[in-house]
Structures are given as C-alpha cells and as structure tokens.
Amino acid sequence: MPDETIAEAAIRWFRDNARVLPWRHPDAGAWAILVSEVMLQQTPVTRVLPAYEAWLARWPTPATLAADEPGEAIRMWGRLGYPRRALRLHECATAIAERHAGVVPDDLDALLALPGVGAYTARAVAAFAYRQRQPVVDTNVRRFVARAATGLADAGHTTKPADLTATAALLPAEPELAAQASAAFMELGAVVCVARAPRCAICPVVDRCAWRAAGRPALEGPSRRPQTYAGTDRQVRGLLLAVLREAVEPVPRVRLDVVWPEPTQRDRALRGLIDDGLVDPLPGDLFTLPSGR
DNA sequence: AATCCGTGGCG
DNA sequence: TCGCCAAGGAT
Numbered sequence: 414m415p416d417e418t419i420a421e422a423a424i425r426w427f428r429d430n431a432r433v434l435p436w437r438h439p440d441a442g443a444w445a446i447l448v449s450e451v452m453l454q455q456t457p458v459t460r461v462l463p464a465y466e467a468w469l470a471r472w473p474t475p476a477t478l479a480a481d482e483p484g485e486a487i488r489m490w491g492r493l494g495y496p497r498r499a500l501r502l503h504e505c506a507t508a509i510a511e512r513h514a515g516v517v518p519d520d521l522d523a524l525l526a527l528p529g530v531g532a533y534t535a536r537a538v539a540a541f542a543y544r545q546r547q548p549v550v551d552t553n554v555r556r557f558v559a560r561a562a563t564g565l566a567d568a569g570h571t572t573k574p575a576d577l578t579a580t581a582a583l584l585p586a587e588p589e590l591a592a593q594a595s596a597a598f599m600e601l602g603a604v605v606c607v608a609r610a611p612r613c614a615i616c617p618v619v620d621r622c623a624w625r626a627a628g629r630p631a632l633e634g635p636s637r638r639p640q641t642y643a644g645t646d647r648q649v650r651g652l653l654l655a656v657l658r659e660a661v662e663p664v665p666r667v668r669l670d671v672v673w674p675e676p677t678q679r680d681r682a683l684r685g686l687i688d689d690g691l692v693d694p695l696p697g698d699l700f701t702l703p704s705g706r
Numbered sequence: 707a708a709t710c711c712g713t714g715g716c717g
Numbered sequence: 718t719c720g721c722c723a724a725g726g727a728t
Binding site: 449450451452453454455456457458460461494495497498501528529530531532533534537549551552553554572599602603608609641 | 720721722723724725726727
C-alpha cells in the first residue's frame with residue numbers, strides 16, 4: 414500500500430495489534446478513561462491495571478469520589494507513585510461534580526481547567542472518550558513523530574507547541590479516524606518505536622519513516638541525568654506516606670520518626686507533605702491522611 | 707525553563 | 718548489582 418499515509422498504516426496496524434486494555438473497551442466512559450490517563454502518568458501499564466479496576470469499582474462516577482474523603486483517594490492510590498495525582502484526581506472529581514453536573518466535560522478548555530489535567534491528559538480524554546480530532550502528544554508520540562515525520566532520533570525533553578502541530582499534521586481530517594490514529598501513534602511509540610531498541614522490522618510505517626530513511630542517526634544533544642532516588646526527599650516522603658496509608662488511626666510523630674534517621678530531612682519531608690495537602694497535622698502531634706475539612 | 711514529585715521491574 | 722526509566726503536571 415504505497416499510497417497509504419502514516420496515519421492510515423498506523424490505524425491498520427493498531428486494529429490487529431493493539432493490546433487489550435480495559436480503558437480501551439467500548440464500555441469505558443469518559444470518567445474511566447480520565448482515571449486511566451491520570452494513573453498512567455509516569456506509571457507503567459502493568460502496575461496501573463489492578464489499581465484501575467479497584468478504583469472504578471469503588472468510585473464508578475466523579476460524584477462518588479467527590480463524596481468521599483481525599484485521604485481515601487490517597488490510600489486507594491496505593492503504591493502507584495506520585496500520590497499528588499490521587500489528591501488532584503479527587504479535586505478533579507469535586508470540580509466535575511460541582512461545575513459540570515457530574516459529567517466529565519468534553520470541551521478542551523474545560524478539561525484543561527481541571528486539577529491534574531494538563532495538555533496531554535485533556536487531549537487524551539477529548540480524543541479517546543469523545544472521539545474528537547486532537548493531537549494527543551505524550552512521550553511516546555513525540556518520539557514516534559520525531560522519527561517518522563521529522564527524521565530525528567527523539568524529541569526534546571519537554572513538550573512544545575511544535576510537537577502538537579507536527580502531530581496534528583499527521584491526523585486524518587475525520588475526527589473518528591483522527592482519534593484512532595492518536596491511539597495508534599501512542600501504541601506504536603510504546604511497543605514498536607521504543608527509545609532503546611526500536612523494532613523497525615515489525616513497524617507498519619517503516620517505509621515512510623524519515624528517521625529510517627536518514628539511516629537512523631543517533632541522538633545528538635546531552636542526555637538528561639535522572640536524579641538518584643535513594644536519599645532524596647522523595648524517598649523520605651514515600652516512606653512517611655506509606656506509614657499513614659497503612660494506618661487506620663491517626664499516627665503519633667514517633668511512628669514517623671523511625672522511618673528516617675536524619676531529623677532535618679525528615680522534618681522537611683513531612684512539612685512538604687503537609688504543605689501539599691497530602692497529610693493533615695492534628696492536635697497532640699498526630700498525623701493522618703487528609704479528611705477534607 | 708528547570709526542578710520537583712514515587713515506585714518497582716528489568717537488563 | 719544498580720542504573721534506568723514508565724501514557725505528565727505544577728510551579
């Protein structure tokens with residue numbers, strides 16, 4: 414099919430090769446898709462799957478989550494990481510209940526105004542839940558588009574307006590096909606056009622890939638150095654919050670003190686959690702997950 | 707714009 | 718073993 418566009422080839426491949434994921438099921442509504450998108454922010458699919466099912470079984474609508482305590486959302490989040498996402502998702506559910514009559518909005522600007530919903534998640538919901546023609550650009554799509562359309566080994570570290578433009582240029586005009594193409598681009602980036610060892614041999618777009626045509630040039634710029642985790646405030650925050658997640662009753666400070674020997678960093682981490690609204694201090698030097706009022 | 711924010715699995 | 722990183726967002 415030499416006349417096939419990149420999007421057409423990707424869609425055709427996606428129909429036969431897409432992973433079966435619950436948020437892709439026809440029964441998945443906008444709320445379920447929104448929940449999945451937030452959970453998938455920086456967390457692998459395999460770890461999201463059980464948490465996603467449990468979350469929706471407990472809170473099948475935004476209103477049910479909004480009616481519960483934010484601390485319960487943090488507890489339910491478990492070990493997905495970045496627990497601020499759980500708090501934001503609770504705030505998001507509250508905003509949907511109060512401002513949108515309990516219905517996840519379909520308008521891009523309304524979605525962008527929701528807590529914890531950024532450029533990626535807003536467009537993902539618009540495209541996957543409401544079948545709109547929106548460029549859905551995550552790290553996988555940026556890499557796929559940078560290679561296939563632009564010929565670069567990878568995109569920059571941060572998403573720029575040019576990434577949206579470049580992706581939108583590849584989308585079919587018809588909204589339903591555009592939504593399918595967006596899903597296909599993401600899947601290709603996640604499964605085939607991966608960062609380390611791209612599987613060009615099975616790529617449905619290899620014939621039209623600019624990067625392949627250029628001989629797969631290597632990445633030029635300096636690689637970003639990921640900061641180490643051990644010994645950081647993030648680790649300490651994680652340890653502190655783990656204690657509170659498991660506790661049924663408010664926890665005395667001494668039970669938090671034992672998770673980290675260095676008091677300055679420990680106090681800074683706890684103060685940070687309180688500032689972020691992830692922990693509530695109570696009279697008597699007790700601490701809990703936030704009850705919400 | 708650069709930095710911060712968790713977690714666990716894998717080569 | 719341990720560095721590396723996986724569907725971002727907020728500041």
